[in-house]
Amino acid sequence: MNNLPSIPDVRLVGSVAVVGRxxxxxxxFVNTLIGEKVSIVSKRPQTTQRTTHGIYTTNDLQIVFLDTAGIHLGNDRWNEAVNRHAAKSLERASVILYFIDRSRPYGTEERNIRTILDKVDKPIIPVLTKCDLDKRLDDGNIPENAIEMSNVDKSGFESIIEAIRPHLETAPLLYDEDYxxxxxxxxxxxxxxREKLFRELDEELPYSVYVETQHIQDSPDGARLDILAYIYAERDSQKAIIIGKNASFLVKIGTAARRDLEEIFGRHVMLQLRVKTMPKWKKNDKIMEGLLE
Ligand SMILES: Nc1nc2c(ncn2[C@@H]2O[C@H](COP(=O)(O)OP(=O)(O)OP(=O)(O)O)[C@@H](O)[C@H]2O)c(=O)[nH]1
Ligand SMILES: [Mg+2]
Incomplete structure (x- = not known):
């Protein structure tokens, strides 16, 4: 031990917003690159609601990825708030990764995103995603220099990092390298x-629920984490579906979530889920902002 001040760990550092439909x-992408479950994923659109930070650190760089909610055309209060929060990440980032789904036709939604990005005075790196699938996007709509990538085979990952690299600054690490x-x-x-609900519920139901974790504490014998979370639905009929016959649906959600949480926290978990009805929660500013901040 000595009393010398510690030398800050200086590397190439910066923040990158990941935006797209x-x-x-x-x-x-953020999960696969970092190798951890940072953000939830489902086959449904609008799975991500609030911006989630994934921190990628190597021997010579640290990139904070801002995984944003997909920018879409919905224009009610909730959708406007989700889009507004995603757009805020554009202001916070020094570089934009613009994801274009190669497997879907170009349309109004994509055009709207390009209009938003045209006004952003920052480096924008276009990325064509899902290149493992049959390609359907009209070539006329593909920006020049777009990087082809796939999360399935990790193709294009290195090219993406190399395209970001020139825009990073030499600076002390923003986060400890284990974060x-x-x-x-x-x-x-x-x-x-919420991911399990998004994966298991049908049609509009995933968009009618929100989850709030009430407490997380060590069990009395210290052997596991005891967790209590509430699932809120908008109507009693939805609540009944989420509970299921003899609570079968809730058990299924709870089991899948517990497995992931044990992986994430590296501990045994006892997860208790309760379902409540909260009519019109999407119209409640406090709840809405709490979920998106
Ligand atoms: N075939 C293929 N499927 C992919 C690829 N990347 C993601 N997917 C699938 O596409 C769906 C959406 O993936 P997400 O990562 O949740 O997409 P997102 O852009 O974060 O979506 P939002 O959060 O709703 O904006 C999921 O079913 C993924 O498994 C890919 O490279 N190839
Ligand atoms: Mg997402």
Whole structure:
């Protein structure tokens, strides 16, 4: 031990916003690159709601990826708020990764995103996603220099990092190198439960629920984490579906979520889920902002 001040760990550092249509593979990219479950993923559009930070650190660089909600055309209060929060990440980032889903036709939604990005005075790196699938996007709509990538075979990952590299600054690390996300434990639990609901519920129901983690504590014998989370539905009929016959649906959600949480926290978990009805929660500013901040 000595009293010399510690030398800051200086590397190439910066923040990168990952933006694009819903379902274009943004969260899958952040998770696959970092090798941890940072963001939740489902086959449904609008899975990510609030911006999630994934921190990627190597021997010579540290990139904070801002995984944003897909920018979409919905214009009610909730959708406007989700889009507004995603757009805020454009201001916070020094570089934009613009994800274009190669497997879907170009349309109004994509055009709208390009209009938004045209006004952003920052380096924008276009990325064509899902290149493992049959390609359907009209070539006339593909920006020049777009990087082809796939989260399935990890193709294009190195090219993406190399395209970001020139825009990074030499600076002290923003986060300890062991960190891969800055989400707190409560948020992570709520998100994992929400992922299971998104994967198992049909049609509009996933968009009618929100999850709030009430407590996380060591069990009295210290052997596991005891977690209690509430699932809120908008109507009693939805609540009944989420509970299921003899609570079968809730058990299924709870089991899948518990497995992921044990993986994430590296501990045994006892997860208790309760379902409540909260009519019109999407119209409640406090709840809405709490979920998106
Ligand atoms: N075939 C293929 N599927 C992918 C790829 N990347 C993601 N997917 C799938 O596409 C769906 C959406 O992936 P997400 O990562 O949740 O997409 P997102 O852009 O974060 O979506 P939002 O959060 O809704 O904006 C999931 O079913 C993924 O498994 C890919 O490279 N190839
Ligand atoms: Mg996402």
């Amino acid at each position: 819903p379902n274009s593979g943004k969260s899958s 891969y996300t800055d989400q707190d434990m409560y948020t992570r639990v709520s998100e994992v439960v």
